[in-house]
Amino acid sequence: MSDPRTPHPAASDTAPPDLETMRDTARRMQALGGPPARPQDLALLVDTLRGHVQLLVPEIQAMIRAAPSGDYAAAVALVGVDEAWRRLNTHPGFGEDAAFRHARKISLSVASLCDHWENLARP
Numbered sequence: 449m450s451d452p453r454t455p456h457p458a459a460s461d462t463a464p465p466d467l468e469t470m471r472d473t474a475r476r477m478q479a480l481g482g483p484p485a486r487p488q489d490l491a492l493l494v495d496t497l498r499g500h501v502q503l504l505v506p507e508i509q510a511m512i513r514a515a516p517s518g519d520y521a522a523a524v525a526l527v528g529v530d531e532a533w534r535r536l537n538t539h540p541g542f543g544e545d546a547a548f549r550h551a552r553k554i555s556l557s558v559a560s561l562c563d564h565w566e567n568l569a570r571p
Contacts, residue, residue, distance in 0.1 A: 477555035481549040504561040511568035525564035532557035
Protein backbone atom coordinates (compact mmCIF):
# COMPACT_ATOMS: atom_id res chain seq x y z
CA MET A 449 0.00 0.00 0.00
CA SER A 450 1.40 3.40 -0.92
CA ASP A 451 1.74 6.29 1.47
CA PRO A 452 -0.68 9.09 0.37
CA ARG A 453 1.86 11.70 1.44
CA THR A 454 4.50 10.34 -0.92
CA PRO A 455 4.42 11.81 -4.43
CA HIS A 456 4.04 9.38 -7.28
CA PRO A 457 6.58 9.18 -10.10
CA ALA A 458 5.96 11.55 -12.97
CA ALA A 459 4.78 10.18 -16.27
CA SER A 460 7.29 10.78 -19.03
CA ASP A 461 4.63 11.51 -21.66
CA THR A 462 3.04 14.48 -19.90
CA ALA A 463 3.31 18.07 -21.03
CA PRO A 464 5.68 20.30 -19.08
CA PRO A 465 4.11 22.13 -16.15
CA ASP A 466 2.77 25.65 -16.68
CA LEU A 467 5.56 27.38 -14.76
CA GLU A 468 4.32 30.85 -15.71
CA THR A 469 0.95 30.26 -14.04
CA MET A 470 2.61 28.67 -11.02
CA ARG A 471 4.96 31.61 -10.59
CA ASP A 472 2.06 34.03 -11.02
CA THR A 473 0.14 32.30 -8.23
CA ALA A 474 3.21 32.41 -5.98
CA ARG A 475 3.71 36.12 -6.76
CA ARG A 476 0.06 36.89 -5.94
CA MET A 477 0.50 35.23 -2.55
CA GLN A 478 3.74 37.11 -1.88
CA ALA A 479 2.15 40.43 -2.90
CA LEU A 480 -0.49 40.20 -0.19
CA GLY A 481 0.42 42.42 2.74
CA GLY A 482 -1.63 40.38 5.15
CA PRO A 483 -4.40 37.82 5.26
CA PRO A 484 -7.16 38.56 2.74
CA ALA A 485 -10.44 39.94 4.08
CA ARG A 486 -12.23 36.74 3.08
CA PRO A 487 -10.73 33.55 4.53
CA GLN A 488 -11.97 31.57 1.52
CA ASP A 489 -9.64 33.65 -0.71
CA LEU A 490 -6.62 32.47 1.28
CA ALA A 491 -7.94 28.90 1.26
CA LEU A 492 -8.27 28.99 -2.53
CA LEU A 493 -4.72 30.32 -2.95
CA VAL A 494 -3.34 27.69 -0.57
CA ASP A 495 -5.19 24.90 -2.38
CA THR A 496 -3.80 26.13 -5.70
CA LEU A 497 -0.26 26.37 -4.32
CA ARG A 498 -0.57 22.89 -2.80
CA GLY A 499 -1.60 21.54 -6.18
CA HIS A 500 1.43 23.17 -7.78
CA VAL A 501 3.78 21.56 -5.24
CA GLN A 502 2.08 18.18 -5.66
CA LEU A 503 2.55 18.41 -9.42
CA LEU A 504 6.13 19.70 -9.40
CA VAL A 505 7.63 17.43 -6.73
CA PRO A 506 7.27 14.13 -8.63
CA GLU A 507 8.39 15.79 -11.87
CA ILE A 508 11.53 17.14 -10.23
CA GLN A 509 12.20 13.88 -8.39
CA ALA A 510 12.15 12.06 -11.74
CA MET A 511 14.57 14.63 -13.18
CA ILE A 512 16.86 14.21 -10.15
CA ARG A 513 16.91 10.43 -10.63
CA ALA A 514 17.78 10.91 -14.31
CA ALA A 515 20.63 13.35 -13.56
CA PRO A 516 24.20 12.07 -13.54
CA SER A 517 25.75 11.20 -10.21
CA GLY A 518 27.23 14.26 -8.51
CA ASP A 519 25.11 16.73 -10.50
CA TYR A 520 25.10 19.96 -8.49
CA ALA A 521 21.71 21.20 -9.79
CA ALA A 522 20.13 17.87 -8.86
CA ALA A 523 21.60 17.99 -5.35
CA VAL A 524 20.28 21.52 -4.82
CA ALA A 525 16.89 20.55 -6.26
CA LEU A 526 16.66 17.62 -3.84
CA VAL A 527 16.99 20.04 -0.92
CA GLY A 528 14.27 22.24 -2.44
CA VAL A 529 11.96 19.26 -2.96
CA ASP A 530 12.44 18.10 0.62
CA GLU A 531 11.76 21.60 1.95
CA ALA A 532 8.64 22.05 -0.19
CA TRP A 533 7.27 18.67 0.86
CA ARG A 534 7.98 19.44 4.52
CA ARG A 535 6.18 22.79 4.26
CA LEU A 536 3.25 21.15 2.54
CA ASN A 537 2.87 18.58 5.31
CA THR A 538 3.48 20.89 8.29
CA HIS A 539 0.47 22.16 10.23
CA PRO A 540 0.10 25.90 9.62
CA GLY A 541 -0.53 26.72 13.26
CA PHE A 542 -3.54 28.42 14.74
CA GLY A 543 -5.17 31.61 13.62
CA GLU A 544 -5.41 33.69 10.50
CA ASP A 545 -1.89 35.13 10.71
CA ALA A 546 -0.28 31.70 11.13
CA ALA A 547 -2.21 30.38 8.12
CA PHE A 548 -1.10 33.40 6.10
CA ARG A 549 2.58 32.95 7.02
CA HIS A 550 2.38 29.26 6.19
CA ALA A 551 0.81 30.05 2.80
CA ARG A 552 3.62 32.49 2.05
CA LYS A 553 6.20 29.79 2.80
CA ILE A 554 4.45 27.39 0.44
CA SER A 555 4.45 30.10 -2.24
CA LEU A 556 8.21 30.52 -1.81
CA SER A 557 8.58 26.78 -2.32
CA VAL A 558 6.49 26.93 -5.51
CA ALA A 559 8.74 29.66 -6.92
CA SER A 560 11.83 27.68 -5.93
CA LEU A 561 10.51 24.46 -7.46
CA CYS A 562 9.82 26.28 -10.73
CA ASP A 563 13.47 27.37 -10.79
CA HIS A 564 14.66 23.84 -10.02
CA TRP A 565 12.48 22.40 -12.79
CA GLU A 566 13.97 24.85 -15.30
CA ASN A 567 17.53 24.19 -14.13
CA LEU A 568 17.12 20.43 -14.42
CA ALA A 569 15.32 20.63 -17.78
CA ARG A 570 18.23 22.44 -19.43
CA PRO A 571 20.12 20.24 -21.88
